[in-house]
Amino acid sequence: MERHIRRAAVIGSGVMGASIAAHLANVGIPCLLLDIVPGQLTEDEKRKGLKLDSKEVRNRLAVNAIKRLKKTKPAPLYDGDLASFITPGNIEDDLGRIKEVDWVVEVIVEKLDIKKQLFKRVEKVWEKGTIVSSNTSGISINAMVDGLSEEFKKHFLGTHFFNPPRYMKLLEIIPGKQTLPEIVDVMNRFCEKKLGKGVVIAKDTPNFIANRIGAYSMHVTLNEMLDKGYTVEEIDACTGPAIGRPKSATFRTLDLVGLDTFVHIANNMYEKVTDEAEKQVFKVPDILQNLVEKGWIGEKAGQGFYKKVKNEKGKKILSLNVQTMEYEPQKKAVGASLEAAKMAKGTKQKLKSLLSLQDRYSELAWNTLKKVLIYSAEKVGEIADSILEIDEAMKWGFNWELGPFETWDAIGLETSVKRMEAEGSSVPQWVKDWIEAGNKSFYKKQEGTTFFVSDGAYKQLEPKPEVISLRTLKEQKKVVKANSGASLIDLGDGIACLEFHSPNNAIGADILMMIEQSMEEVRSNYDGLVIANQGRNFCVGANLMMLLMEAQDEEWDEVEHIIRMFQNTMYHLKQFEKPVIAAPHRMTLGGGVEVCLPADQVVASAETYYGLVEVGVGLIPAGGGCKELICRLSNSVTNPEADIQPYVNKIFETIGMAKVSTSALDAKKLGYLRNNDTVVVHQDHLIYEAKQAALRLVQQEYAPKPKVDIRVVGSEGKALLKLGAYQMRLAGYISDHDQLIANKLAHVLAGGDVPAGTRVSEQYMLDLEREAFLSLCGEPKTQQRMQYMLSKGKPLRN
CATH class of the missing domain: 1.10.1040.50 (N-(1-d-carboxylethyl)-l-norvaline Dehydrogenase; domain 2)
Incomplete structure (x- = not known):
């Protein structure tokens, strides 16, 4: 019978234990967090009239640890609300509750004798078959369970998370001498697929690998x-x-x-x-x-x-x-x-x-x-x-x-081995034997397949179906089209992938041209399109340097051409007759978000920092970002009498304050991602999951989105937005130039000077975006902000 880990218990609520519990909560695993019972009351507990036997006191360490999770930086939780998945307790009252879980992980002090004492207690209440592990960074796995039953040893192993658990990819699994192979397999699969970890199997040696x-x-x-x-x-x-x-x-x-x-x-x-x-x-x-x-x-x-x-x-x-x-x-x-x-x-x-x-x-x-x-x-x-x-x-x-x-x-x-030996260093014999056998490297690639040395011979690195490497596909001649900024790559099964590879994946004319060409190719020869890449960041926005140069030279026709081209391309992407999936990861800012907004579905890495940040350089989103968020709002409110002003206010605040999500889940809270957009914890699996999403839409006989008019709040709503900006200026929170940008943004988001409730076309909204963007490009203070961002890498307040 296939094992599943649906509930867990963490023993030890220190920084590491609480952070492991947090990451379990991140992926939806309810978790029991246990620690020792305090021996003394705090002054605050005395004032409340609590006693040592009060539950609040007995659970204090775990309760306080959960509270700290919401304040810790970098944040252990994708979203503070996920702390509700963690239940506090103590090992005196609640150790027996480990019968309710599928995995118990110990994260207490790194002292062998204390760990051994704990596992003796755990074994007494342990349900046969429950997996138990230690998060030790170097203590012997076998020594910890010396003297315990053979059955317990079969289900015991090391699971060494690296700190901080949310962000560090490595997890070392260390089997004991008696650990069942199937237990190792279950943990390997769970930690990779559910927790998003890169798992290596280590031997039980000091400090592991x-x-x-x-x-x-x-x-x-x-x-x-x-x-x-x-x-x-x-x-x-x-x-x-x-x-x-x-x-x-x-x-x-x-x-x-x-x-x-x-x-x-x-x-x-x-x-x-x-x-x-x-x-x-x-x-x-x-x-x-x-x-x-x-x-x-x-x-x-x-x-x-x-x-x-x-x-x-x-x-x-x-x-x-x-x-x-x-x-x-x-x-x-x-x-x-x-x-x-x-x-x-x-x-x-x-x-x-x-x-x-x-x-x-x-x-x-x-x-x-x-x-x-x-x-x-x-x-x-x-x-x-x-x-x-x-x-x-x-x-x-x-x-x-x-x-x-x-x-x-x-x-x-x-050459390096020759130099080492010439200098008197002793190189392991197996390395010298490997070279003498005529081999020039430990790894080799052959027709896109990787081999590595193992036991004196090249062994094929077994590919994982969930891991799609664009580099390997390119080595296998799977590139369909390419230019300096992007490539279209065949993922197989009728799905193509558009990969950005410009400097910083910044969007310029070359990428926009490749998006249009990719749609032509997919229209004729493929069933769906994925937009993804495996650069450090998905996309940091449009090519700001090019835009600044054109603005400083007052080449306004060229600036308008670039913006119109961006808008048209995004609109064509939204109306494309084949399914489009966007798969962002890490920094996805400005134009990077605007590339994702037209997609039928976004499959985002959990670690996606997503935001329309144009106001930081004195501009507003003009590649359809403003239009698309208002369009989504209009489509979601079916009652024509409903007041949409509060929702417009929220969009105004999100864009106006250049809010960036702290995770993909946070991007949903901010309204950048929709309910049908999905989150992938293991970034290496991102393109595979995006491809599967595209195939599902194909199987559902995908139909393009119908064109709909957008309901706007008009001049009345604009006045309310501008009033908010005016009050912030009076309070000293923003500068005069910030207020100017906010007023331009208000004009666009409100749909201009039309009566409240008017329905306008998407093209009308795009025209408003473009006009506001162009006027801001001509402002000296905006150009100063652009220059400062390019030279310093941070926004200027002027």
């Missing part, structure tokens, strides 16, 4: 700094984007994680590993120990390797001089290899550029990188079955662009 390799990388980098006298800034310059790692690099990452947490991980490794040379690498350097003793443990203490201080300009970040233990102004690391890496495109080219020039920073990158590569190769078979789990763990858990073995391929496997 990602923390093992990540901690080793941190230590060799620290040791290199101390041995060679590098500064904190120099280390971070060489161990961040220059080698495909996050901007936080080494020391900002340590500050974020917490130096005390890192020392705990390092000590765990030092105690558990048996190889003496490896043990010495994990020995905590004196400097780290000193910082922890001083309480300088990173971001949560306000200082670690970096420290924020206030100055006349606001805030300034100082860096630690590890020689003097004083904080000093940062000194930018400058070198030929760093500059070469900065100029190179793509991680592979950055790595080659950084390592090819023999200078101080090239040497630093090489000396740390080679040790991590060799160490990773030594651990294949010990911490994971193959190189694939190690690479995926580092990419998903530490946000590396390339895993260790992908990095090795990028820098050249043969």
Whole structure:
């Protein structure tokens, strides 16, 4: 019988436990959150006359944890209302309730003896067949259940979430010696498909995969700094984007994680590993120990390797001089290899550029990188079955662009091994055997299929039907049409995908032309169209630089042509006779939203930050954004006597304040997404789900949307909107220019100067949008805002 996880219990309501409960709530899994019973009353509880046996007191830790979820940043919940899925309790009164759930996850203090005591208690009330796991970051899974029944052990495993659980992709599943394979399969499937995680299977070894390799990388980098006298800034310059790692690099990452947490991980490794040379690498350097003793443990203490201080300009970040233990102004690391890496495109080219020039920073990158590569190769078979789990763990858990073995391929496997051996490094025999057998890389691609080394031979990476890779489809020659801004790709089964690939996926004439051409192609040869891409963000809006240049040159005919072209293309997309599905992810702003609005359905990644933000650059939406939200409102209110002004007010506020959703669910609350739009938690599955949505519409014998007139609030409604803007100006909340923009927006959303209740055409509304947009483009203060956004990346208030 197939198992399903429909309810869960989390034991431990600290930051991690509460956040795991929150993510379960995000995906609709009701969750019991348990913690210990407090031993003392708070002053507030005393004032209320509560006793230690009051339920409110006994559940206090879990109750307070749920309250904190709504205030925590970054938000653990997609929407604060989802906290209702979490029920607070305590392990004295409510432990027996775990009989009601399908999965129990322990998230208490990282001490083996305390965990063992808890699992003894859990086993006494445990319902046979219920899955139980520990969210440990490094304690032995087998040791936790030593002495418990064989049946309990069969249903027990490790499930190591990375923090914060909502946002971090990696989840390590660690089976115990007795864990049933079917239990591992159930958790693997559930965590990937329901929780949206990238799952790797790890072995029960100290710190598992990602923390093992990540901690080793941190230590060799620290040791290199101390041995060679590098500064904190120099280390971070060489161990961040220059080698495909996050901007936080080494020391900002340590500050974020917490130096005390890192020392705990390092000590765990030092105690558990048996190889003496490896043990010495994990020995905590004196400097780290000193910082922890001083309480300088990173971001949560306000200082670690970096420290924020206030100055006349606001805030300034100082860096630690590890020689003097004083904080000093940062000194930018400058070198030929760093500059070469900065100029190179793509991680592979950055790595080659950084390592090819023999200078101080090239040497630093090489000396740390080679040790991590060799160490990773030594651990294949010990911490994971193959190189694939190690690479995926580092990419998903530490946000590396390339895993260790992908990095090795990028820098050249043969040449790098020769250099390592020439310098006296000991490369694992299996790597040398692999090269001697005539292989030049750990991975290879053949006709769009990926192979990786496993047990001395290339093994095919089994494709998952839910994961559609546009890059792989392009390698398989599935591109139907393409230009500089976009491509039309055959997804199979009669569905085509329109992919944006301009810089930042910004919309310009090339993308608009490809949308029109794609509709022609789909009209003749396909059943439906998906609009999706796999860039960092779906679309950050229209090409602002091009628009500003035309406005500054007063090429108003050209500006009007661009806007009219955008409007016409979106209108054609809305009236297209085949189903259109939009699949946005991450930043989807301005014109990116306007591309999605005409679609029959939006299938959005849960992590979609969606908003019409044009007022931030002194403009209003003019690609149909204003028109489409008012059109949806008009269509949804069937009673001709109903007052729609309150709903128009809400749209006015949403656009006028440039509100951006914090998730796809929040986008529904803001009115950007409709009830029939769906949310996908696993972003890698997004295009697959969008394709399935298109196929369902095809099977339902899709018919194009009928043209309907739009009911507007007219001049009376406009006056109310303008009054609201006027009051905000009087109160000092907005500037004169903000008020001007708000008045233009009010004119458009109200449908101009017609009587209330008038029905107007979509083209009429588009004309209002375009006229308002053009007039704002000519305003010097709007051009200043556009310029500021392009140069500073944030809005200007003028």
